[in-house]
């Protein structure tokens with residue numbers, strides 16, 4: 001579904017990703033972790049072309065992300081993305097947040113879009129909030145709306161960039177629950193997260209990235225189970241996040 | 245106070261020599277203001293968006309041109325367009341058009357910066373989230389960025405337009421008979437009561453500016469609700 005092949009990226013003269021390769025099969029859930037500034041967000045934003053890269057190749061469902069002939073907006077409409085800061089549109093009600101792209105991008109009728117929006121709101125447990133504005137919702141609720149907004153587009157895969165790290169601790173689980181359910185239903189997912197409980201529960205593979213290099217890319221059981229076989233950096237990282 | 249000088253020349257203050265001669269006075273000031281406000285608004289919008297979506301060389305060149313128009317005094321630009329264009333291009337620009345062009349270019353340059361600043365005040369994440377949903381760049385602007393940036397820009401637009409209304413008085417240098425021009429004429433002709441005359445003229449400017457402010461605020465509110 002997603003193939004990343006020898007991808008390197010520079011910001012000016014500083015290299016932020018070095019020859020990264022990995023692939024995510026259909027229905028697979030991959031968790032990406034690593035220290036701050038290691039390039040996790042950058043890597044995930046390459047997949048839907050929000051950031052450009054200088055060498056290598058990325059395909060999503062067979063489409064080359066950086067090919068000039070690729071219709072990027074069209075590709076993006078098929079790839080859902082959830083951001084750390086939710087990024088709901090504050091001037092639109094929850095309902096209009098959910099319907100905007102359905103109407104403008106997919107060409108759905110207003111009625112169709114609203115029905116789809118409502119059914120996804122219901123799924124994330126927020127059907128009562130359709131008429132509210134994002135600022136009236138808690139962080140956890142906003143993030144669930146953001147997930148519903150992405151799902152409205154019937155994406156072939158979902159990208160998450162630290163979806164719970166801006167949340168108060170008591171709201172983390174309500175968002176993770178939605179993500180876990182999604183993973184169990186077979187959604188293809190790439191998640192940047194430090195929630196190792198989530199990784200243990202639903203991830204097929206865990207990628208550990210440090211200073212722009214993919215250091216570990218292995219099955220969940222190997223990552224958590226066979227700690228001694230992991231690189232020193234990964235071990236340090238794991239012990240630092242698991243200790244608090 | 246002697247208000248006869250006002251009432252005697254009221255028509256002249258309000259519409260100039262019209263209908264026997266060209267339109268002038270407050271009516272001409274109003275027309276100059278509305279036209280310049282519209283053109284400068286459109287220019288400011290387009291150039292501000294251009295600033296926001298360009299990078300590197302294109303953006304730098306645009307910034308240079310804008311800072312040029314912000315730096316030159318209105319009166320000089322009016323002179324230039326009025327006296328230089330016929331010489332350089334062999335075309336005669338009517339006085340009224342000259343004033344509108346000059347005020348629009350300068351107002352547009354200022355407004356472009358307000359629009360740019362309004363757009364930039366939004367988080368990068370809003371652009372990314374909108375793009376990630378598959379919206380095309382112009383749709384991102386139209387449906388996500390501008391509706392949020394516009395309320396932020398409204399005060400700058402009103403300030404700029406009020407300044408522009410007052411600058412229409414500079415049209416006198418090329419003999420366009422707007423409000424201050426006819427007021428000076430009357431004052432010179434009568435040679436008495438300049439206080440009354442200019443007090444009245446100040447009131448007229450005040451009325452025009454507050455009317456503009458009132459409607460601009462209303463339109464901004466309507467736009468906010470509609471989106």
Ligand SMILES: Nc1ncnc2c1ncn2[C@@H]1O[C@H](COP(=O)(O)OP(=O)(O)OP(=O)(O)O)[C@@H](O)[C@H]1O
Pocket residue numbers: 011016034035036037038039040041042043
């Ligand atoms: N627009 C930019 N210009 C220059 N450098 C950037 C830019 N964005 C990110 N970087 C740099 O690229 C590197 C990777 O950033 P990235 O945001 O991908 O890290 P991250 O792993 O997501 O970190 P975090 O856990 O803090 O979110 C960092 O060193 C960062 O300083």
Ligand SMILES: [Mg+2]
Pocket residue numbers: 040041042161162
């Ligand atoms: Mg990040």
